[in-house]
Amino acid sequence: MNRFHVHLNVADLDGSIRFYTQLFAAPPSVRKDDYAKWMLEDPRINFAISNTGRAPGIDHLGLQVDSTAELSALGIRLDAAGGTVVPEDATVCCYAQSDKLWTEDPQGTRWETFHTFGDATTYYAGEAACATDGAACTPKVSAMKPKVDKGTSCCSPEAACC
Template identity: 35%
Template sequence: MDTAVFPRMHVSLYVSDLAATVNFYTAFFGQPTTKIKRGYAKYVLDRPSLIISFVENAARVQSHFGHLGFQVETVAELDERLAAARRAGLVSREEMGTNCCYAKQDKFWVLDPDGVEWEVYYFHADAEFNDPRYQDDYDAASDSSQCCMAPAAAEVLTTAPMAFTLADTTTAACAPGGGCC
């Protein structure tokens, strides 16, 4: 890696089947593992700047932790990644021109072999509302088509008092360049 961006995020996930996981992530990331050993695999990525490792331990696989994802820089990059994910048969759903997490976005989703959901998205602009279809999903407590948040987390946000005051709801609170998910 000649152009690594630091600090760089590291994620480690437990997986039930390392071979299936490596096959999936090699297709999804478009590159082979950086290191693979018995029960362990690691990818060091430049775009997104991420180190992600997988430890084979079926008993420790967790579900319903939310999702992982990354924001791409351009619509063209999103289109390229989407086309590659389609060719590999990885895309679980597409959402173009959606308002999710109070941001207008184009995105697609994939599921790894253990059900970990990844979101790849392009951020267009901040929005003052979410698409109404997401509220129906929250109300029905369905996890089949969530926008950024599981139903249990949405319930906590509507019933628990905020520990902080929102000073300005028109600016992106998640990261420079906007977008949360």
């Protein structure tokens, strides 16, 4: 089953955690110094906030799936929608290990479809884990290119991915 995903950049992480904990009537399921996530069943949503230096507001929207097969099916639908689809395999971002597909809607809103298969101890990927030159870190999907230089880190703290 798919789960809707919303990721907001926030200026005040602690204040935002207090607000969303009250709104959702539940504490975050993941809490870090720069990040919090609620995995809610009603409504079925993966709601994340972070304070990583990006402008406050919506960072991206997405759909989280339970399997590689579901991610593949969503990829076919994204291709049919006509946007550029950028895959990012075995990435580490937002304290999770995931395979991802990134695109933009006609207004330029970033969409992340992903299958998470493990936890990670860091927010950002190391150089070896990045499949692109910045899929999770580049605000514009149209600017993403397949990673060629293995020495390029797509998910540096300065880039503020995810």
